[in-house]
Every structure is written in C-alpha cells, then in structure tokens.
Amino acid sequence: MTPLIKIKNLAVELQQKVILSQVNLSLAKGEILGLVGPSGCGKTTLLNTLAGFIDQNAGTITINTDAKAINISVDNMLPAEQRNIGMIFQDYALFPHLSVSDNIRFGLKKLAKTVQEKRCQELLNLLELADFAHRYPHQLSGGQQQRVAIARALAPQPSLLLLDEPFSNIDARLRHELMLEIRQLLKRLNMTAIFVTHNKDEVFTFADKIAVMDSGKVLQVGTPAEVCQQPNSWQVADFLQLGSWLPVALLSNGPAPSITSLLGNLEQQLINVGNVSLLDDSRHLQVLVQANAMSLSPTTSNNVIVEHISVTEQGYHYLLRSIIQDSPLAFRQLSFNSRELFALGTELAIKITAEHLLLYQAANETRNAE
Numbered sequence: 001m002t003p004l005i006k007i008k009n010l011a012v013e014l015q016q017k018v019i020l021s022q023v024n025l026s027l028a029k030g031e032i033l034g035l036v037g038p039s040g041c042g043k044t045t046l047l048n049t050l051a052g053f054i055d056q057n058a059g060t061i062t063i064n065t066d067a068k069a070i071n072i073s074v075d076n077m078l079p080a081e082q083r084n085i086g087m088i089f090q091d092y093a094l095f096p097h098l099s100v101s102d103n104i105r106f107g108l109k110k111l112a113k114t115v116q117e118k119r120c121q122e123l124l125n126l127l128e129l130a131d132f133a134h135r136y137p138h139q140l141s142g143g144q145q146q147r148v149a150i151a152r153a154l155a156p157q158p159s160l161l162l163l164d165e166p167f168s169n170i171d172a173r174l175r176h177e178l179m180l181e182i183r184q185l186l187k188r189l190n191m192t193a194i195f196v197t198h199n200k201d202e203v204f205t206f207a208d209k210i211a212v213m214d215s216g217k218v219l220q221v222g223t224p225a226e227v228c229q230q231p232n233s234w235q236v237a238d239f240l241q242l243g244s245w246l247p248v249a250l251l252s253n254g255p256a257p258s259i260t261s262l263l264g265n266l267e268q269q270l271i272n273v274g275n276v277s278l279l280d281d282s283r284h285l286q287v288l289v290q291a292n293a294m295s296l297s298p299t300t301s302n303n304v305i306v307e308h309i310s311v312t313e314q315g316y317h318y319l320l321r322s323i324i325q326d327s328p329l330a331f332r333q334l335s336f337n338s339r340e341l342f343a344l345g346t347e348l349a350i351k352i353t354a355e356h357l358l359l360y361q362a363a364n365e366t367r368n369a370e
C-alpha cells in the first residue's frame, strides 16, 4: 500500500551543524506515530521541517493523498501553506484576540462564508466546544485550549497532523482521558499524525508506532510492543527505561554462547542484539533485565544489597547493588520488584527468571546505570 507520508534520507543542518541525518520514516494513512528521544535529539526540528518552517538540506518528503502526490526536496521546497499539513504547538499558539470560533475559522478564509460556518460548527460539535464558541482563549482551561488548537488544525482538512508535545500542559489526572479521547477522534477521522513526546506512557497510549531518535537519527521504528520486546540498541532500551543493565562476561563462545554475571551463570537463551562480535568485544557485554524478571532464590548465596526502596502500586521497587564491588561485573543499580519489604542494607539472594535475555554491547557509561 502506498504510504501517506514517506521520508527518505532527510537531512537538516542549522548554523553549519548537522541536526538531522538519514531520517527514513513512512506512515500509512490513519497511522499515529510517536517521536521520542533525549532532549535535543531533533524531534521538534523534524516536525518543523515536515511542516515547512525549516528547510531540508537533503532527502525527500513525499505526501500521497487521494488527489495528488506532493514531492518535497531541496529542488522543490514547497512553502508551508502549500503542504496541507496541520501543526499543533506545545503552547497551542491560539490567537488571544480571536474567539474560539474565529480561531477555528482562521485557516478557512479562502473558502465561502457558508462553508466556513458549516465546518466551524462541525468541529465545535466534534470537540465538544459548542458552549465555548464565543469565549476567548484566556477564558478556557488548558484542556479546552488544546481542543481549540486541534479544531483549528483540523479545519483546513490537512492530510497530516503534527503535534509537538500535545499533552505536556495538561493536568496529569486529565491527561490519560484526553489522550484516549483525541486518539479516538483521530482514528474516527482516519487522520495520519506524528507527535512528539517526552513521556513514555504517552507514547504507549497514543501511538500506533514509535520512532526512537538519538543525535539526529532514527534508531528504531516499530509498534510499541516490538520496540519494548526487542529494543535494537542499548540507547533505545536505556531511553525507554525498559530494564536495568547487568554486566556479563563470556564463558564460552560458539553457536550457543554462555555467559556469567555476579548473579551466577546465566543459562537463558541469549538474543544477541546487533550481532555483537563476542570474541572481539566481550569486555563491554551486558544484558537487559526487567525488574519483574528476577526473584529471590533460596538456593543461591546472597549476591546483592538493598540500596534504595520506593513504594509502588504493586509493592516495593528496589535498587540493588552487587555485594562484590571490586569486579568488572559489579553493578550499582539493578531494579527489582517485590511484594516483601526489606530494610536498606539487607543482603538478598537474587536469580534471573526471564526465559531469554537480550545481550548488548554497551558504551562504558551505561554499565551500572539503570
């Protein structure tokens, strides 16, 4: 199926600095993509480049609608107003001197008055804003302002909607409800959307697909389940906080390599992420361990000490450090969940219960970090 938007080898430089490089993404009509990554990795720059507020230095953006295909490249830089892309900014950027209705009608000035009226009324109803049509932005709550921003962006019937941290200004209690509501609305309209977020829960609630970025590049794209189950690099696992890192060493190589750690030898099936060359690079090997994939073991001798405790809805979350600290395999922050309460400084015997383990090669700094 032809994707609604296809981004190929997109690159952007600002003030002679590479901000985006080799960005490749495609989205089918009606799909919602969440862009995540550390601060400064280029998420907003990507949205602004798609919207036409920043010029690309290489690559193509193709938008396929029923009516036509738009090709945007360095040789064919289409101005923002001809891209048929709607954008919702983090602060909503509503016009303070215009009423809710006038904000929504703002992008419709070229259309006949009757069409403007009809579309505005439809959007007021759709976003449950009819009672606020004559109010001004400062007379609305954050959630209501966000609905107006969405209505205004949808009014010109864009083929793609871009949302920069759409829920960051919404009260935490309302956020989840609003996210589900807006997602259902976009799905009903079969609207294709790309949104930026810092919030892991947000991406899992709102997105069909996620793209994890780092240093101007897209590291991994997939459904939230795919990315969580098999993060393709330690940066992805680290950014999404999918577990903690347990340093390991190679015991034997071959088709079924075996490894050891300060929690003992690990018999689990190993998935060698990125085909780490075990012989060459065995110094910085680590496995990703989820907090729920470990248990207390009566048959193992004590191997960890409780360093930090926090209370969770399911019980207690512990940070454990290895009892042995003068080893290259020592760790300081292994996450562990339990319903039992242990005091700080308690020594415990822990074993890994996961069926398989993801093996990564680490940069030095991720060792011992959660």
Ligand SMILES: Nc1ncnc2c1ncn2[C@@H]1O[C@H](COP(=O)(O)OP(=O)(O)OP(=O)(O)O)[C@@H](O)[C@H]1O
Pocket: 014, 015, 019, 037, 038, 039, 040, 041, 042, 043, 044, 045, 046
């Ligand atoms: N106009 C500009 N001129 C030069 N550099 C810029 C400009 N705008 C952004 N940058 C740089 O581009 C990089 C990416 O910025 P961007 O705002 O896209 O990141 P981000 O992932 O959205 O960050 P955050 O999550 O903090 O919002 C940063 O290093 C930033 O300093």
